[in-house]
Amino acid sequence: xxxxxxxxxxxxxxxxxxxxxxxxxxxxxxxQSSYSKLYHRVxxxxxxxxxxxxxDPSSDGSGKSHTQRIQIPDFREISRKHKxxxxxxxxxxxxxxxxxxxxxxxxxxxxxxxxxxxxxxxxGIIKQSIxxxxxxxKLEGSVCKHLHSILENIDSYYSDISTDLxxxxxxxx
Numbered sequence: 001x002x003x004x005x006x007x008x009x010x011x012x013x014x015x016x017x018x019x020x021x022x023x024x025x026x027x028x029x030x031x032q033s034s035y036s037k038l039y040h041r042v043x044x045x046x047x048x049x050x051x052x053x054x055x056d057p058s059s060d061g062s063g064k065s066h067t068q069r070i071q072i073p074d075f076r077e078i079s080r081k082h083k084x085x086x087x088x089x090x091x092x093x094x095x096x097x098x099x100x101x102x103x104x105x106x107x108x109x110x111x112x113x114x115x116x117x118x119x120x121x122x123x124g125i126i127k128q129s130i131x132x133x134x135x136x137x138k139l140e141g142s143v144c145k146h147l148h149s150i151l152e153n154i155d156s157y158y159s160d161i162s163t164d165l166x167x168x169x170x171x172x173x
Contacts (some may be wrong), residue, residue: 010099010124017151019142028149030057035157038164048075054146066106074098087162101125108144110138
């Protein structure tokens with residue numbers, strides 16, 4: 001689990017993937033994911049939120065689809081500091097060197113405590129006040145298999161993300 005004993009200023013993509021439980025990491029390799037869309041704002045704040053759709057493999061019997069959201073609160077600041085680079089490079093910098101916040105609609109994220117740990121560790125998008133005392137009392141892991149899969153392969157989505165960002169950032173490019 002990401003250490004909750006200290007106040008975290010930022011949580012990075014690599015922090016979340018390194019803390020993923022081994023069994024979730026193994027299952028993540030069979031997840032089919034795709035980039036869905038960009039949210040330009042969250043309320044009155046300009047926070048880039050990238051939405052993904054993932055489908056569990058039907059071989060395990062579920063075949064369920066879930067939605068993941070990844071916010072990059074530092075994108076604007078990082079992007080302004082690196083104006084000489086391509087938009088794709090700025091997305092990579094912001095994703096790998098900036099604060100990351102996550103959410104998934106799957107049952108594991110909510111009921112295995114990842115949503116609660118994300119909120120408590122300040123890397124969650126959704127607030128959750130109920131600790132996972134029954135299903136994950138030792139607070140193992142950091143994210144579900146869907147988020148792990150996307151975070152591990154985020155670079156494969158940079159082109160699609162940059163295409164969407166161009167629509168919103170015409171003045172900033």
